[in-house]
Amino acid sequence: MIVGAGPVGLLLANLLQKWGVSFRLIDKNAGPSTATTSRVVHSRTLEMLRHLGVAEQAVSNGFMLKQFSLQANGKRVPNDNFSYLDACYPFLLSLPASTLEQILLERLDASGLGVEWNTELVELQNQPQSVQMLLHHADGRDERLSARWMVACDGAHRRIATSQPRRVQALQHDAVFLAGDSAPIGHPLADQAINLGMGEAYNLAWKIAYVDQGLAAPALLQSYNEECYPAGLRAESMVHRVLVWLRDNILPLLGDWRPLQRTLASMICAHHYRYGKSAGIQESLTNKQRAHWNKKGRKSQFPTAAPRAGQLAPDIELWQPPGTPPRRLMDLFQGTFTLLVFSAADQFSSLLPGYYALADAVQTDYPGIKAYCVIDALGSAGAPFQHSTLLDPDWRLHKRYHARAGTLMLIRPDGYIAFQGLDITTLMTYLHVRSGLIKVNKKATSSENDLTVLPI
Structure with a gap:
């Protein structure tokens, strides 16, 4: 049960629909x-x-704020020529509230x-594994029903099993989850709250x-509060109040001071949020192993820091053979662990x-994971599993991830890095102990695995 059909509830409903989870939205x-x-x-x-x-x-119904209308190469992008795929760094888009909701509602x-x-929703009985509810309809009819979970997305008007303010409460109470803040329209943090x-x-x-389709244990849901509640606290902190004030009052006066513009956009846009302290995140690389490396003495063309577990995985346009459609790395993450x-x-x-044996073993044991071997080649012909190959002849993917052999x-x-390391045993231990994913008992043959269609 999803309560509240604002942007938060509509996004949740669309995602659950895409991933095959039945629901009601009131x-x-x-x-x-x-x-x-x-x-x-x-x-x-x-x-x-984009995943929807x-x-x-x-983008076509809004316009980018001028102070953030820059591409990664530093050139300004006219709004009428802008494509979302051109955005290689954080930016801000102004869009009417009703339009955002209408786009999600139409989908x-x-x-x-x-x-x-x-x-x-007029009555709620929260239990560890279900929620008993009483709904009141416009025709005066009352309806009692049970749901496995309930997500309250109705902002300031939500009726939940607690009356405490958001800043001192958890985002999960047994089978009830809270999503979305209660900042009203016009509040200085209203936009931040919606995002x-x-x-x-x-x-x-x-x-x-993942839990609904048997790919993960119910304990996985406990990480929601662990990861999102700290982010909610940050959003209401003085730091974010200052950032929003700077965005609205100072940046328009800075003209072409691009480094600060990009830095502030990144801080506001949540790309910097990290889940490093989550129980489901594991960093297994030492500082020495994460050190920058060169290939044949040439420095990386990506002057960026090596990504860490708990951070958003950097997106990049993948190398594709000539004449084939472009493909981005982030599109691989939709609906599955990668x-x-x-x-x-x-x-x-x-x-x-x-390497291919490892990829095949992980996919066979954990249906919720899709594995790829990243190789230096122009084609996948002759590879053990062509569908599990990412071509990287110019090493753009290796370089962007600062990845040495065996990484x-x-x-x-959701695009966050859950694990990184160099040791296969450590990865297998992580999957078994910390990931929350369920390992299947029956081993499938390679041919059977090729025919498997994951539910999400």
């Missing part, structure tokens, strides 16, 4: 919002909308689902999907069979 209002107030949509939020296929629609309606308007709430919905959606096995070797290396990078469905 709202006590008569229909969608008609507010014309503009919202500032963060680039991280657009990444979430509606990011370009959002949900197109799937044959929709919002139950004029329906109010933060949509991030919470995205964090929760894939975990519900294991990248960096070989730092070409297709003739004697090490490749071992293992496990990335969650």
